[in-house]
Amino acid sequence: MNRRSLWELGGPMLLILAVAVAGSTMSRALQLQARSILVTTAVVVAMYLFIGNSGVLSFGHISFVALGAFAAGLATAPAAVKPTTFPELHPFLVQLQLGNIPSLVLAALIGGLFAFLVGVPIVRLSGLSAGIATFAVLIITNNVLRNWELIGPGAKTLSLIPTTTGFLQATLGAWLVVVVAYLYQRSRFGRMLRAAREDPSASRAVGIDIQRQRLLAFTLSGTLAGFGGGLLAHLLGSINTQQVFLDLTFLTLAMLVIGGIGSLWGAVVGAVVISTLNSFLAEAERGMNLVGVEFQVPGSTRLVAMGVLMLAMLALRPTGLTGSRELAWPFFHRRAHKSVRARMSDPDTPG
């Protein structure tokens, strides 16, 4: 590995470290916000692994996050309170007691398994159909989790999850996801998938099995998203189905689009910049004191702002803040890349 390619990994990792270091010096409330930025980064990078490399849109990744969060939460919530709060829970899940790390592994495994099962049919679709089908996956997962009390807390909130996602766990978790995404996109599998994204016909002609490559990326991406869900459950200490549904889907997609959908650096920058802004606006909704002036903005301002930013970015600069390029070694000229418009193109629809 040369210096330039090492920098493509080191840059994002340094940015994550910077958030952690800066966050740990702040007040308690802001510390929680900083940790949540790190966890969100992990989730966005997990989504990038599939969406960015394949060029296929997915609205469904938050379902893997949801499964991971509930798996990790149920595995670590105290066994004594589970039967009283959730009388219909399956005895196995009541008994299940895992430590912090094993619960994260479980979250990753569940996310990956579910992504694999969903992926087998879904990877046959691209473009618009893939978007709608993954949206359907999101709705189904939410509907089932919300109503089937044998496998989870249903519409209730699962609480008393040990809050083990401190700065150490959040940083290491985000790093792990970034490293996996980086190794994947430099592996031959990642390159094959990116080739298929650029030109499906040509890549088929040289023998790339596009569906198999997509399935691999989808499963890996689901595994990381499940892991991110586990981190999230251990960050918040309590979780319900509405926290991992449309709002989070919208926010994470906004981060990916605004940062730059086609590069790892874009995913990390988008996640950090947008969740920082998001945290700031969330504080402002609660009322804050800025340079001696008390002010408060009305609730849901932040989602309105995100919507405006996302639309503006999509209209004016669809390659995102980073131009969908990887971070370049600062002492060389940047390599030019094709625009992301070409990458997101739909092979099924002419024009």
Added chain:
Amino acid sequence: MRFAQTLIDALALGALFALVAMGVSLLFGVMRLVNFAYGEIITAGAYALLLTKGMATPARITVTLTVTIVMAALINLVLRPFRTVPPPTALIATFALSFLLQNLAILWFGTQGAAMEFLPALNQAFTIGEVRIRWITLASLLMGVVLVGAMALILRRTDIGLQMRAAAADFTMARILGVRSNRVIAVAFLATGFLAGAVTLALAVQRPLVTPSYGFNVLVPALVGVVVGGLDRLVAGTMGGFFVGFATVLLGQFLPPDARVFLNSALFAVVIVVLLVKPNGLFVRHTKGFERV
């Protein structure tokens, strides 16, 4: 008798969903765009009804239709830059727009619902034999039939209808032959705005509580219908919408309560299966022809 009752309710919801589906299909046909923000046109109409509470009914209807048409025109403006981008990018854009508008509604009106009180008298029922039929059921059915018929006539018999069909078949070629794309798209948006207004009026009687996600909750099942029926064809998409509304009432009535909560999952599972097995839609007989509208 209970069955006849359910059947009539199912027909009525089917008619409403068919109207929403027709709006979605029409836009898709002309612009190749799945518009998530279509639901927010209905929401805007519903808030117009809320704000005009206490005014005379004809005035309320006029205001509501004006608001939905203006809203449709505004959305057309906002989505203009996304006409030339690939479909997935456009899909993210309309998703973002829908979210933006829902949150604007939260900002202005809060998440608490408010009652619109629009013609509550239409919820009264009359009886034929043992079947109780609410007036609004009859009205929705009638409106559905009239509007679908009118739309079909416009598309078949007028110049602008012909141009819309041409644009839907091959946008570039239609432009080369002198169809003015801005005009066609604007008319399509206005038509969908009018349809959304009509749907709002019928919905408002039966679901009087308006919330920021009022329209979204109707759009999602209608969208399912459009995809299942056939995204590419107006008639197929409209039938799909009808089918989903019809099936929702029927299954909701006859499934045991335990299974009823999973109705949504079943609907969306059908979507995935249809996309995989028959991507052109269930109600599309032949795929040779070019006409999409």
